[in-house]
Amino acid sequence: MSTKLAPRDQGVPDHTELLHPGMAKNYGKWDYHERIRPGVLRYVAENGDSVYTVRAGSPRTMSPNTIEKICDIADRFCQGFLRFSMRTNVEFTVDKEELVAPLIEAIKTELGFPVGGTGPSISNISHTQGWLHCNLPGTDAAGTVKALMDDLIDEFENERFPNRVKITTSCCQINCGRHADIGIVVQHHHPPRIDYDNMQICDLPKVVAICPVAAIRPKVVGGTPSVEVVDEKCMYCGACHGQCPSMEIRDADTDTLSIWVGGKGANTRGGPSLMKLAVWGLPNNPPRWPEVSDAVRKILDAYKEGGKDWERVGEWIERIGWQRFFEKTGFTFTKYHIEDGPNAMWTYNRSTQVRI
Amino acid sequence: MSTKLAPRDQGVPDHTELLHPGMAKNYGKWDYHERIRPGVLRYVAENGDSVYTVRAGSPRTMSPNTIEKICDIADRFCQGFLRFSMRTNVEFTVDKEELVAPLIEAIKTELGFPVGGTGPSISNISHTQGWLHCNLPGTDAAGTVKALMDDLIDEFENERFPNRVKITTSCCQINCGRHADIGIVVQHHHPPRIDYDNMQICDLPKVVAICPVAAIRPKVVGGTPSVEVVDEKCMYCGACHGQCPSMEIRDADTDTLSIWVGGKGANTRGGPSLMKLAVWGLPNNPPRWPEVSDAVRKILDAYKEGGKDWERVGEWIERIGWQRFFEKTGFTFTKYHIEDGPNAMWTYNRSTQVRI
Amino acid sequence: MDKKKEGGKGSDKTKLNTPLLDELEKGPWPSFVTDLKQWSEQKPQVAQLLNQLEDSYENRWNYWTGTVLNVTGYGGGIIARLSDKAEEYPDLAEFHTIRILPPAGFVYSTERLRNLTEICERHGAGILQLHGLTGDILALGFDNKGSRAASEELMANGWDLGGSGAALRSLQCCVGQARCEMACFDTMKTTRFLTNHYISFLHRPEFMYKFKIKVSGCGNDCANAMISSDMPIMGTWRGPMQVDQARVAEFIDESGVEYLIDNVITRCPTRCISLKGKELVVDNDDCVRCMHCINVMHKALKPGKERGVTICLGAKRTLKIGDTMSSVIVPFMPLETEEDFEKLTDLIDRIWEFWNDNAMDHERIGEFISRVGLGTFVEGIGLEPDPRMVRETRTSPFIKFEELAPGRLEGEQKQEPAVWQREPESRE
Amino acid sequence: MDKKKEGGKGSDKTKLNTPLLDELEKGPWPSFVTDLKQWSEQKPQVAQLLNQLEDSYENRWNYWTGTVLNVTGYGGGIIARLSDKAEEYPDLAEFHTIRILPPAGFVYSTERLRNLTEICERHGAGILQLHGLTGDILALGFDNKGSRAASEELMANGWDLGGSGAALRSLQCCVGQARCEMACFDTMKTTRFLTNHYISFLHRPEFMYKFKIKVSGCGNDCANAMISSDMPIMGTWRGPMQVDQARVAEFIDESGVEYLIDNVITRCPTRCISLKGKELVVDNDDCVRCMHCINVMHKALKPGKERGVTICLGAKRTLKIGDTMSSVIVPFMPLETEEDFEKLTDLIDRIWEFWNDNAMDHERIGEFISRVGLGTFVEGIGLEPDPRMVRETRTSPFIKFEELAPGRLEGEQKQEPAVWQREPESRE
Numbered sequence A, B: 001m002s003t004k005l006a007p008r009d010q011g012v013p014d015h016t017e018l019l020h021p022g023m024a025k026n027y028g029k030w031d032y033h034e035r036i037r038p039g040v041l042r043y044v045a046e047n048g049d050s051v052y053t054v055r056a057g058s059p060r061t062m063s064p065n066t067i068e069k070i071c072d073i074a075d076r077f078c079q080g081f082l083r084f085s086m087r088t089n090v091e092f093t094v095d096k097e098e099l100v101a102p103l104i105e106a107i108k109t110e111l112g113f114p115v116g117g118t119g120p121s122i123s124n125i126s127h128t129q130g131w132l133h134c135n136l137p138g139t140d141a142a143g144t145v146k147a148l149m150d151d152l153i154d155e156f157e158n159e160r161f162p163n164r165v166k167i168t169t170s171c172c173q174i175n176c177g178r179h180a181d182i183g184i185v186v187q188h189h190h191p192p193r194i195d196y197d198n199m200q201i202c203d204l205p206k207v208v209a210i211c212p213v214a215a216i217r218p219k220v221v222g223g224t225p226s227v228e229v230v231d232e233k234c235m236y237c238g239a240c241h242g243q244c245p246s247m248e249i250r251d252a253d254t255d256t257l258s259i260w261v262g263g264k265g266a267n268t269r270g271g272p273s274l275m276k277l278a279v280w281g282l283p284n285n286p287p288r289w290p291e292v293s294d295a296v297r298k299i300l301d302a303y304k305e306g307g308k309d310w311e312r313v314g315e316w317i318e319r320i321g322w323q324r325f326f327e328k329t330g331f332t333f334t335k336y337h338i339e340d341g342p343n344a345m346w347t348y349n350r351s352t353q354v355r356i
Numbered sequence C, D: 001m002d003k004k005k006e007g008g009k010g011s012d013k014t015k016l017n018t019p020l021l022d023e024l025e026k027g028p029w030p031s032f033v034t035d036l037k038q039w040s041e042q043k044p045q046v047a048q049l050l051n052q053l054e055d056s057y058e059n060r061w062n063y064w065t066g067t068v069l070n071v072t073g074y075g076g077g078i079i080a081r082l083s084d085k086a087e088e089y090p091d092l093a094e095f096h097t098i099r100i101l102p103p104a105g106f107v108y109s110t111e112r113l114r115n116l117t118e119i120c121e122r123h124g125a126g127i128l129q130l131h132g133l134t135g136d137i138l139a140l141g142f143d144n145k146g147s148r149a150a151s152e153e154l155m156a157n158g159w160d161l162g163g164s165g166a167a168l169r170s171l172q173c174c175v176g177q178a179r180c181e182m183a184c185f186d187t188m189k190t191t192r193f194l195t196n197h198y199i200s201f202l203h204r205p206e207f208m209y210k211f212k213i214k215v216s217g218c219g220n221d222c223a224n225a226m227i228s229s230d231m232p233i234m235g236t237w238r239g240p241m242q243v244d245q246a247r248v249a250e251f252i253d254e255s256g257v258e259y260l261i262d263n264v265i266t267r268c269p270t271r272c273i274s275l276k277g278k279e280l281v282v283d284n285d286d287c288v289r290c291m292h293c294i295n296v297m298h299k300a301l302k303p304g305k306e307r308g309v310t311i312c313l314g315a316k317r318t319l320k321i322g323d324t325m326s327s328v329i330v331p332f333m334p335l336e337t338e339e340d341f342e343k344l345t346d347l348i349d350r351i352w353e354f355w356n357d358n359a360m361d362h363e364r365i366g367e368f369i370s371r372v373g374l375g376t377f378v379e380g381i382g383l384e385p386d387p388r389m390v391r392e393t394r395t396s397p398f399i400k401f402e403e404l405a406p407g408r409l410e411g412e413q414k415q416e417p418a419v420w421q422r423e424p425e426s427r428e
Ligand code: SRM
Pocket: A033, A035, A041, A055, A084, A085, A086, A087, A088, A089, A117, A118, A119, A123, A124, A126, A163, A164, A166, A179, A180, A263, A264, A265, A266, A268, A310, A312, D105, D173, D174, D175, D176, D179, D180, D181, D182, D220, D221, D222, D223, D224, D295, D296
């Protein structure tokens, strides 16, 4: 395979030039870290050097105004360097402990960002595009995150959970929001409607092929080759909608939200796991989606109360059993909670082990 | 649904009339048991009564001569009662401890059956019909069991393993021999050959439908409706051979035997589990199948040495990891050990957790 | 039936000549070859059987074909065997197996066992297998006439035929309360009750395919129900486990604390056992009735007093969709009173009805559940979904909520059963 | 780009009017609404954007359509967005996103970040998202002309575009050695190296479908590689873990033995840690590098000295065959020397080659492996099968052993890839 750079293939900026000097100096030579208060980590190098990182929650979507404020603070406190975390938080690094308090003050007053998200807290929600900018969303992303984080900010600013809590949202069934301890997902409830008058199908065979259950069939409509959907087969996944904009999967009146729990990428203890259905049928209720906040709270309260140190949400549920999870959250277990996708049999209780 | 007995539907003999008096008297009122020596269990009732059960290994397939000997012993020692166990062992029950030794003596000398199979030993092998009497076998059953048990009789007569060891054999890919700690299974390596001259297909659609991978297609051969097999699709399972005798799946020259480990029905600890491939390609070598005995020995030796008390074979492997299992048995891990059937993805190592 | 070989060309082939099989007379394990060779002195067809088996050993080839034979009024119970070598071994031309229902728990009086043996010997080759893997008494070696005659006489003597084909199969249970202190309910009574209640379904293959019920007195599953039966009925209990602290202390004195920690406390799947001094404390809320601690300390620990069964569905071996395992369908129900048993048969009736109405030919219940989904199945048999039916809830986000999707399009059809059925992954 | 709305009928619709969105100005979390409203004073198209978003909130409906736009020489990197409401909001007629490659580890100097912001602001709406879920810098709001101009200027300033479509996607890594004591290799260097080495594959969508690589310095997976990337590269070590017994003792003094037992010893997945007095002993043979004990006692415990990576393959979200997870493909390899990196690119080349040659359109690598089987795949890329690739060996007994099945029938065809492909379970 060719690996030579084409003329315009210049690649990624050199990170070594973008590192805070404290980080550059001890690169690869760190000894340990301490969480000196929520949002603030002290990193100690083998040679005894320390740097302090302050994590601030951002709304991810930012104007140049906000970025200018961030840069300004980084210039004043951090020798002109900063980084963003995996969960779109801004991280300011300083090399003197006495800079921490004034830095936090600046973040809060000038930027208006909260400080936290470290250790066993709820960090920023990983969110997607939503109505702001995607072509497929059934709900918003930035808005749901804002509404939820308003409600959870206390838990961002404190470290009061058994372990870290990662939350994601997804604005359509494509689910760009990944697996997480708690995931909020849109759900469609009808087969796609085909807009035969405005068909924009670029590639008919691709549209037919994309359907996981072979529900899309070629069909000549009004003389032109088009497609039809076998409603009984369709599982409302919307894969076709991504491929063909004329196959409308969304429905403002019937789309709902559901909450999934127990996803985890870390290889710790039991290893990675996918998230599983907790509750479904929540209304898609802008601008603040109170029903979603409510349900998330129920899960978090139960987890906070019942989880043991270091148990992630999924590990807690696994230990207490799903039966107790439903008891403790007050959600109802329904037949829809039982897997019917591929590998369903692996999710059944294939032993007599039950809590009676 | 009708539940009325039809005239000839008389049902099963009444077991309450067939119980040893000691068992009948304390039915449902047992307190505990003791293994007083390999093959002998003492059952103590709540009222302090005891019965003693002596377990003798049988060849399952027996002539009236042998059954007469069994009955004779039961008459002399057991008040005319006896039972068979789930693994085709004969169980003689007496109500006095002093009867145990003479009973064992009689079993050994008159019947020629060994006594054992209790506790953490290797019990009798559950076997199938084989060449003696089935229509589908690729190998024998009674013979393989006899050859193997000759080799393992020491372990039947002693209780030296971490836990009970259950072994099964199956004489074709239908696998009437169930899952077990160790299972020996025949494997075919070609698609079925169709004997067009002697077609005995009773029900064509059934034959076509039985194939799990849709490899069987209707085809008119010499003017009559018949079938053909798409070789590339066929996975040599032999399901069609069970439905249609003219579709010959076996091949005396190429059929082989494989050994599977870690099956378990008990709900203890991790619960039930299916057996998994340990080693394949062993020759189908009557009359004594030495290569099979050899491989089984390797597994048993490693398990005996490395297993912790109460670990069944599969639990031992799970703890030490498959990598070590292959190291300790000396078998080779091949690409065929990697699942490709349904649910394959669930068997992959979906974490970075590895012993390095 | 003691007819001698009737001429034909292969006459000398009917004389015992089994050098390979003779190898199986060596070694300490009881030899079926020795036994049958001796028996062949009385039953010449057994010599032919051994000779044909010898041929199999020599050629690594099988010489039987067969189908299911009908006895008047019966659809099942006899497995026909016809020898491909009937010319050489005329007595093997018809050499069928009769499956006979065993007494629950495989208990016998010598009188009944002799009676059985005698009938089989008189009408056939007299070879018995105690027992087949499904639990039947297998009696080998009857020709057509002998099969019918033996069946008649067996029935006249209080025996009945077992199942075969697309029918309820003979039930099997562990020894249970007859001898075992772990038993949580009466396995033998249950087995006999269900066998007799449903005897007609055993005899007349009218299901979509075979259906096996196996009955174990506790989670140890000595009856091999969990991975080899369509419907395991498994003993269990509700409420606290019985702990005899005096015997716990004895156990510790005998085996030591370390043994207890390593073999009991750390091996509990939900880690719900703890040791306070010499007292063993079980967090009964979290105990999942796996039996392990009771097995290790069976003098000190016992199942709780309120007993019953957990009912599962779906195991079978591997043909077609691969092995299926049983999964929980009723987490707990008592099984003592007449009403309890009625509830059980009522449940079984509903399961069979839904299965037989909706399954495809040759589709066992585990395959059926796998195809339609446990959720749909549970609804189909009229049970409430229970989180204990699953190890975990669904991960797949594509769900057809009937409640949330009222027919939007003209003529939208409801699928029966209402399930998402997957098509092949490969789309070549 | 600061053009004003150019007439049209919906002219008053371009004035900010967002009662529903205003609800999102309440509450303590920083509000993107407040920020964008302020910004709209400088950028009128942002007012239109907010108004369209308000319409979405009101009607629970989306008004964007879009495809992938090409920049000369590029196949990916720009996500086109066209508003359905262009008549009302003329500045949204073209409102594309540019995906810009972030520096490895998301580290910035204020100078570079200002440079980036300034370019985006000059040619477009100036809205930045730091970062997208795959790791790109997302810059929103460019029309066709602006997209091209911005791309040109970005490139002139040392930036480069990210991936989209059926291409290698922008890589993402955790902060790693820049700050974290757990890091087992240089995640930033690896990320930059692979990005630049394969930059052409990032820009020109010629794969069967998208391919994401994510890089985490250790098993904690802060880069979200395991469940959201086609190829997680994960730090790990070989040989003994580093244990500082003095710090172990300190830990015990601070937290107590009970805490240590409950939170470290009993939580190890292979239970390979024990405590001898105040010494913590790890059975390194059984340690599976899960990181848990190190996380809890990160002062006292550290990854071993011989470090490297575990490489996995196959995760993606749920469309089509359902979620797939990554599984191990290389249990351990060092990643330090040039040769190590060459081995890595060699492996990636082989993976891509086999995948692109054999996969179907739109089939990601996890789906491809699921279809052809891991065994076939491993062979296809020229690796030795290793038991660490699986959690357990196969249960399904139907295997096509090439070694044992030389073509018996005339014209027997070898299937490529040689796999057993399942057909649908339902055979209606
Ligand atoms: C900064 C960041 C890496 C980066 O390059 O951006 C990071 C940094 C650290 N992570 Fe992380 N993790 C970061 C995202 C993640 C993610 C991914 C994510 O959040 O989307 C995960 C995987 C989540 C999952 O399982 O899907 C992650 C799973 C962990 C874990 C494993 C927790 C567990 O028990 O399963 C640890 C270990 C721990 O907690 O001691 C960890 C530990 C750490 C440590 C303590 C490592 C170290 O010594 O520096 C860092 C301090 C974190 C703190 O907040 O107390 N980090 N960490 C990310 C901060 C995100 C944020 O702003 O909240």
